[in-house]
Amino acid sequence: MFLLILIFWSDNWEAFTKKLWDYLSMLLLHISDIHFKSPECLDVHQDPDRSIRTRMMRDLAEQVKEHGNVDAILIGGDVAFKAAKEEYDTAWNWIQELALSSGCSKKQIFVVPGNHDVDRSICKDQVPTQSAQTMIALARPNEREWRLKQQLEHEESGQSLLAPHAAYNDFAAPMGCQIWPDKPFWHQDLDLGNGVKLRIYGLTSTLLSGHNGKDDVKGSLYLGPRQTALDPEPNTVNLVLVHHPLDWLVDEDAVDDALSNRAALHLFGHKHRQRAVMAADYVRIGAGAINPSRHEQPYQPGYNLLNLEVSGTGQDRHIEVNLMQRRLQDAPERFVAIANMQGGDVFRASIPVPEEAPLPNLKVASPAVGEVETAIISKDLASVVSEKDAEAAMGEPNTRDLLYRFWQLTSAQRRKIAQDLNLIEEGEMRLPEPERYGRALIRAGERSLMNEVAAAVANLES
Missing domain, CATH: 3.60.21.10 (Metallo-dependent phosphatases)
Known part of the structure; x- marks a missing residue:
């Protein structure tokens, strides 16, 4: 049995190592x-x-x-x-x-x-x-x-x-x-x-x-x-x-x-x-x-x-x-x-690329008396960090699949999804569509609404 396994392993070693290399690189x-x-x-x-x-x-x-x-x-x-x-x-x-x-x-x-x-x-x-x-x-x-x-x-x-x-x-x-x-x-x-x-x-x-x-x-x-x-x-x-x-x-x-x-x-x-x-x-x-x-x-x-x-x-x-x-x-x-x-x-x-400890999470606490200005600055910074992460996450396979499907919809369908989920802000309807809905999708990521966008896209595809 051991000999049969060894023969099988040697015959498939090249294919196995190739798949392993593909996975790790x-x-x-x-x-x-x-x-x-x-x-x-x-x-x-x-x-x-x-x-x-x-x-x-x-x-x-x-x-x-x-x-x-x-x-x-x-x-x-x-x-x-x-x-x-x-x-x-x-x-x-x-x-x-x-x-x-x-x-x-x-x-x-x-x-x-x-x-x-x-x-x-x-x-x-x-x-x-x-x-x-x-x-x-x-x-x-x-x-x-x-x-x-x-x-x-x-x-x-x-x-x-x-x-x-x-x-x-x-x-x-x-x-x-x-x-x-x-x-x-x-x-x-x-x-x-x-x-x-x-x-x-x-x-x-x-x-x-x-x-x-x-x-x-x-x-x-x-x-x-x-x-x-x-x-x-x-x-x-x-x-x-x-x-x-x-x-x-x-x-x-x-x-x-x-x-x-x-x-x-x-x-x-x-x-x-x-x-x-x-x-x-x-x-x-x-x-x-x-x-x-x-x-x-x-x-x-x-x-x-x-x-x-x-x-x-x-x-x-x-x-x-x-x-x-x-x-x-x-x-x-x-x-x-x-x-x-x-x-x-x-x-x-x-x-x-030496291993590094992650940066500390930014937590915004409710302001105490006399700390309102500091809290406003912190909230602005939190918004910047959130936006950056939401855009970076567009590289995830599931999200990229959703991007393609979203842009295959008609203009009217894209507008309906964005408006139903309140992803369009005042004045943005006059922007070119790539910007208008690019902003909306990043906003959906910031607000943890990508699952809702996916469900809406699937509903319109059916």
């Missing part, structure tokens, strides 16, 4: 610059870029056989080419194909905007948008942060600044990755295991993109400190997903310092150049374009696979990072591995 697919361009992309038989995307999917399917299913897809911007609705509709169909071929749930897809996700015609033709961008772009360095805050907090200017992202926001809302004036970036949590959370920050480098309808100039874009606060919570690994690399930002040095100190993983797009910096405390990765311009030289479509595994305990706990970069070669036309300096196929890093 997280595989991320990092892609960028897909550039769905209409009208060409609307006909699969005449889309000159379709073949490259198909080859990429087939190569990815082979990688999945070796490394396991993809757990999340991170898209670094430039999904569209001119921010047209039909480009996003076509892109979404392909992205679902990509998820299916990689074994990834379509609910585990995250995205940030790129410069091609900005409607430049709005930047060119709408004076309020021109004015908002110009006020920030021409501000003195010591006033730029204040100017951005001023424009975002002004009701009309804030909406004007985000207006060129309207089609992107419609596309991104089911993923919980839309942006609005007082939330120009998003963050969501995934469970890495072993007591560690992966917090994905989707930053927006495109608030000034398309200024006056023109191409962006290197060094002219702006993130600002509110996007790089990146709260270093205990037992949390911060991953930053952003379209533009640092040298495209006017606040390059400040952003570099913030990311280097507060985030372990930095993922960029835009340049169409695959690069990897495997430092002691962080990993910085550039994505190749899935579909660069066919006139671009060298023409090198590419994608990244990033495997994360938490190992060790206590002060010796680390996150092991294995990066595999794949690039198209032209003859024969197929994707191949980019070699590291030692000739291997994997770039490796080990980043310390």
